[in-house]
Amino acid sequence: MDDLDLRTRNRLATRAAISAAALRLALENGPENVRVAQIAELAGVSPRTYNNHFSSREEAICAVAADRGEQVAAALRARPGDEPLHEALVAAVVEVYAAADPDRSIIRMIASNPSLRGEYLKAMAEIEPPLAAAIGERSGADELSAAVLAASAVGATAAATGYWLRLDDGTPYETVLREALRQIGLGADS
Numbered sequence: 001m002d003d004l005d006l007r008t009r010n011r012l013a014t015r016a017a018i019s020a021a022a023l024r025l026a027l028e029n030g031p032e033n034v035r036v037a038q039i040a041e042l043a044g045v046s047p048r049t050y051n052n053h054f055s056s057r058e059e060a061i062c063a064v065a066a067d068r069g070e071q072v073a074a075a076l077r078a079r080p081g082d083e084p085l086h087e088a089l090v091a092a093v094v095e096v097y098a099a100a101d102p103d104r105s106i107i108r109m110i111a112s113n114p115s116l117r118g119e120y121l122k123a124m125a126e127i128e129p130p131l132a133a134a135i136g137e138r139s140g141a142d143e144l145s146a147a148v149l150a151a152s153a154v155g156a157t158a159a160a161t162g163y164w165l166r167l168d169d170g171t172p173y174e175t176v177l178r179e180a181l182r183q184i185g186l187g188a189d190s
Helices: 005-031 036-043 047-053 056-060 063-078 087-098 104-112 115-137 143-167 173-183
Strands: none
Touching: 005 036, 005 056, 005 063, 005 173, 036 047, 036 056, 047 087, 056 063, 056 087, 056 115, 063 087, 063 104, 087 115, 087 143, 087 173, 104 115, 104 143, 115 143
């Protein structure tokens, strides 16, 4: 992120603050009871600024998922150049998704609300293009191969999250995520 100009950093920080406020209010009050004015006030921005970043409260609540595509792509680009692609991809995904166990209450809220679930699926689809671009840059893979690998990694991550949520037995998310990535041929024993 060091190569981003001040304006871009400020825009990203504002977007993150709005998203965090929306998520907090949705957890406290239920997503259907959250209003743009409340989100803007909690984030310390005007409703107009909110509307410059998000078109709906559902989009703001699920923005953390959409923003992960660039984060995983950046993490992949930052991996050592001599590291095999599959190992680098697992490390990048784990770095972004498993820095800490996800918040089960957030996942349950999104999974139980049809409008949030739809926005979450849209956000997950937005992760694939930047990740595919980073895979292509790193490996020289053709566009289709990079897109398939990115989609596989995103799908495995979604499956791992759902499975981990159902486990609810103390198993660390990272353990489940690594196993899901291994199942698609990424990681140890692949």
